[in-house]
Amino acid sequence: MASAGSTATAAGSGSGWSPSSWRSKPIKQCPEYPDEAALRRATAELNVLPPIVHPREINRLKQNLRDVARGDAFLLQGGDCAELFDYCRQDRIEAKIKLLLQMSLVLIWGANKRVVRIGRMAGQYAKPRSSPTEIVDGKEVPSFRGDILNGFNLEDRQLDPQRLVKAYNHSAATLNFIRASLSAGIADLHGPLNWSLGHVKDPELKAKYTKAVDFLRDMLRFMHTIGADKYSELATVDLFTSHEGLLLEYEESLTRLMEDPGQKPHIGKTGTTNGTSASTQQYYDTSAHFIWIGDRTRQIDGAHVEFFRGIANPIGIKVGPTTPSSDLLELLRTLNPDCEPGKITLITRYGASKVRELLPGHIRAVEGSEYKRCVIWQCDPMHGNTRSTGSGIKTRRFNDIFSELQQTLAIHQEEGSYLGGVHLELTGDAVTECLGGSEGLEEDDLSTNYTSFCDPRLNEKQALELAFLVADHFRKERSTEID
Numbered sequence: 001m002a003s004a005g006s007t008a009t010a011a012g013s014g015s016g017w018s019p020s021s022w023r024s025k026p027i028k029q030c031p032e033y034p035d036e037a038a039l040r041r042a043t044a045e046l047n048v049l050p051p052i053v054h055p056r057e058i059n060r061l062k063q064n065l066r067d068v069a070r071g072d073a074f075l076l077q078g079g080d081c082a083e084l085f086d087y088c089r090q091d092r093i094e095a096k097i098k099l100l101l102q103m104s105l106v107l108i109w110g111a112n113k114r115v116v117r118i119g120r121m122a123g124q125y126a127k128p129r130s131s132p133t134e135i136v137d138g139k140e141v142p143s144f145r146g147d148i149l150n151g152f153n154l155e156d157r158q159l160d161p162q163r164l165v166k167a168y169n170h171s172a173a174t175l176n177f178i179r180a181s182l183s184a185g186i187a188d189l190h191g192p193l194n195w196s197l198g199h200v201k202d203p204e205l206k207a208k209y210t211k212a213v214d215f216l217r218d219m220l221r222f223m224h225t226i227g228a229d230k231y232s233e234l235a236t237v238d239l240f241t242s243h244e245g246l247l248l249e250y251e252e253s254l255t256r257l258m259e260d261p262g263q264k265p266h267i268g269k270t271g272t273t274n275g276t277s278a279s280t281q282q283y284y285d286t287s288a289h290f291i292w293i294g295d296r297t298r299q300i301d302g303a304h305v306e307f308f309r310g311i312a313n314p315i316g317i318k319v320g321p322t323t324p325s326s327d328l329l330e331l332l333r334t335l336n337p338d339c340e341p342g343k344i345t346l347i348t349r350y351g352a353s354k355v356r357e358l359l360p361g362h363i364r365a366v367e368g369s370e371y372k373r374c375v376i377w378q379c380d381p382m383h384g385n386t387r388s389t390g391s392g393i394k395t396r397r398f399n400d401i402f403s404e405l406q407q408t409l410a411i412h413q414e415e416g417s418y419l420g421g422v423h424l425e426l427t428g429d430a431v432t433e434c435l436g437g438s439e440g441l442e443e444d445d446l447s448t449n450y451t452s453f454c455d456p457r458l459n460e461k462q463a464l465e466l467a468f469l470v471a472d473h474f475r476k477e478r479s480t481e482i483d
């Protein structure tokens with residue numbers, strides 16, 4: 001295993017690339033640590049710690065995402081906007097796993113497809129900010145940039161490099177508990193009724209959910225009768241991890257030249273391996289299975305794109321109103337020159353009032369190119385719909401979120417492309433951060449349980465409602481196919 005910073009060329013890495021080559025490029029959202037030596041000490045610690053995820057798992061996700069790109073599976077990605085170290089607790093992790101599982105059950109029922117699950121979990125600790133400082137009580141203070149950089153409390157706003165090591169530890173502990181819960185059978189499809197609906201009391205939502213569960217239970221009973229339920233895949237499910245790859249010091253330190261023992265040698269576009277021998281070694285960012293480039297850091301000549309072009313992980317790119325179609329193709333050619341299906345997920349986030357105008361052009365540019373049927377189109381109906389109330393509380397209207405998702409589904413249907421996934425900010429807790437939904441939350445209700453330190457999240461009920469929207473769309477589509 002080569003340490004991060006090695007300049008060896010390996011399969012998967014482009015010419016002149018190394019885990020540290022991003023350092024020679026212009027960078028946005030870059031933290032300026034006051035103590036360089038302390039930063040070096042922290043990254044030196046990370047360099048020798050073991051990978052958080054294994055290349056084998058990363059490649060398993062890649063295979064699953066290939067199925068999504070082909071239209072044979074659906075991708076559900078969700079979790080907090082900003083995960084805090086404090087969220088690394090049994091009840092919070094369990095609530096999120098259960099919610100993602102409930103949503104995926106609804107989606108399996110609706111879409112009649114396998115669902116690939118990725119949590120915005122176990123590492124979503126760095127946040128891009130519009131300004132490095134903010135005014136609190138009339139005083140200018142550094143903005144909160146996520147627990148990996150500084151703390152929310154005013155006395156903790158100085159950047160502290162030891163937080164990089166803390167982020168590693170909290171990611172590893174969170175993922176350890178996710179793995180333990182899954183292997184202990186939290187996701188056992190034979191007991192879907194045990195995926196309790198928590199605090200969801202809404203009778204209509206409960207009835208819909210029960211119908212989906214009954215359907216799945218009947219199907220499993222039938223499979224048991226004919227002896228087709230012996231496969232362990234039915235008893236356990238995967239839950240992969242993801243975060244925005246914003247803090248490149250951290251990502252670089254966890255990027256390792258490694259081999260997936262189950263993989264064939266990587267063959268590039270030219271028909272040869274990129275390395276000097278038929279190598280199966282590639283650079284994997286072992287901080288998470290999937291990482292994405294945010295809306296503010298996707299400059300083609302910038303540091304983030306440079307870093308991402310060399311790693312073998314599947315990656316996401318946020319696409320919004322400020323993305324020209326020509327940039328989109330240039331990004332794809334830079335980040336996925338071999339046109340690997342499912343390697344790139346385009347996470348579109350325009351806002352309910354702009355999606356109709358902007359998405360068709362992006363779809364046509366990509367699907368009319370060599371990347372036809374190669375990318376995953378995923379809808380993030382959250383980030384284009386953030387607004388402030390009159391009293392300055394950051395919120396989102398459930399109807400705007402619903403509307404962007406509904407329009408996105410319709411547009412893909414019209415364009416003959418496949419909406420392969422959704423990307424949501426959600427929590428298993430009963431928060432009151434987004435307005436509306438079947439509970440009809442109003443501005444005055446927001447203060448009841450508003451706990452997000454960053455963007456407003458869907459609560460369990462609102463998140464399930466969105467899953468039903470997608471499920472209903474696919475059920476209608478299938479019934480017209482049958483007619």
Ligand code: PEP
Nearest residue numbers: 081294295296318349383
């Ligand atoms: C996010 O996903 O938390 C985020 C900051 O999104 P975007 O980059 O799309 O604004």
Ligand code: CO
Nearest residue numbers: 081425454455
């Ligand atoms: Co957010």
